[in-house]
Amino acid sequence: MTAEARQQEFPYTDTDFKQIKGILYDEAGIFLPSTKMSLVYSRLTKRLRALGLKSFYEYVLYVQGSGAKSERRQLVNALTTNLTHFFREPHHLDTVTNVLGPEAVQATSSGRSYRIWSAGCSTGEEPYSVALALLRHAPELAQRDVHILATDIDSDVVDHAKRGAYEKHIVRPVESGLLSKYFETGWGPNADRYVVRDTLRSMTTFKTLNLMQHWPMSGQFDAVFCRNVVIYFDEATKAVLWQRFASAIKPGGHLMIGHSERIAGPAREMFEPAGLTTYRRR
Numbered sequence: 001m002t003a004e005a006r007q008q009e010f011p012y013t014d015t016d017f018k019q020i021k022g023i024l025y026d027e028a029g030i031f032l033p034s035t036k037m038s039l040v041y042s043r044l045t046k047r048l049r050a051l052g053l054k055s056f057y058e059y060v061l062y063v064q065g066s067g068a069k070s071e072r073r074q075l076v077n078a079l080t081t082n083l084t085h086f087f088r089e090p091h092h093l094d095t096v097t098n099v100l101g102p103e104a105v106q107a108t109s110s111g112r113s114y115r116i117w118s119a120g121c122s123t124g125e126e127p128y129s130v131a132l133a134l135l136r137h138a139p140e141l142a143q144r145d146v147h148i149l150a151t152d153i154d155s156d157v158v159d160h161a162k163r164g165a166y167e168k169h170i171v172r173p174v175e176s177g178l179l180s181k182y183f184e185t186g187w188g189p190n191a192d193r194y195v196v197r198d199t200l201r202s203m204t205t206f207k208t209l210n211l212m213q214h215w216p217m218s219g220q221f222d223a224v225f226c227r228n229v230v231i232y233f234d235e236a237t238k239a240v241l242w243q244r245f246a247s248a249i250k251p252g253g254h255l256m257i258g259h260s261e262r263i264a265g266p267a268r269e270m271f272e273p274a275g276l277t278t279y280r281r282r
């Protein structure tokens, strides 16, 4: 079905798009340019069908209603962009193996914990890659006090990440030695998939968390990955977020960001460059 044909299925106006754009911004901080008007249509039609609604006008009224909290979550889940893959931006994973790995060994040998946060983890490929890159340096880190917190606003991708089951083509970027050691072939509905072994599960915790809201974690992280997440936010939101990350990272700790992202605003003073899209907290 072409975009035009689909648009005829449910009436959809510029005003509906503006209302949905406003709801997504309020809920998730995500800014939708007008070029995304047909994407919104195609991603939300299944919600209109599920709710038996006849137009986007009705959907907007429904989602604005005081009892529609769970529908607002569905709207966010439908409109987030979750593209990710294992060992994405491999220079960061090399830094994990060569810099964070030795730091984690040293910290845990001195009785301290080592904590990493993957903020905007999508379906889990990022935090599992971080765990694999640490284990590539020192397999014994799996038995140490090393922990990766992985969070995302989208509850569907968090559930996927918790399952830790990936189709074979998805795990292709994982080195064969790491794949055979830390994944197993699935069974039942996962028969065609590789499933993470308990070693990786024990190093990672997945939670739903909206970066625009309160962060309930206590203490600071040794490293934060927030890659390809803030591209969807406006400049003011990004500046606030960088400052919040600065507060959440220990002095000397690392912040890894996406290839098209830059730290801007007052937080620039709080970080020094430490490699390609890699920063160290002053």
Ligand SMILES: C[S@@+](CC[C@H](N)C(=O)[O-])C[C@H]1O[C@@H](n2cnc3c(N)ncnc32)[C@H](O)[C@@H]1O
Residues within 6 Å of the ligand: 027, 028, 029, 030, 080, 081, 082, 083, 084, 085, 088, 119, 120, 121, 122, 123, 126, 151, 152, 153, 154, 157, 209, 210, 211, 212, 226, 227, 228, 229, 232, 258
């Ligand atoms: C393109 S993916 C990036 C995944 C991974 N970090 C990577 O680089 O491969 C962006 C993720 O950010 C999440 N996200 C968007 N807005 C968010 C928010 N306000 N709070 C938490 N996560 C958010 C999306 O749900 C999506 O899974």
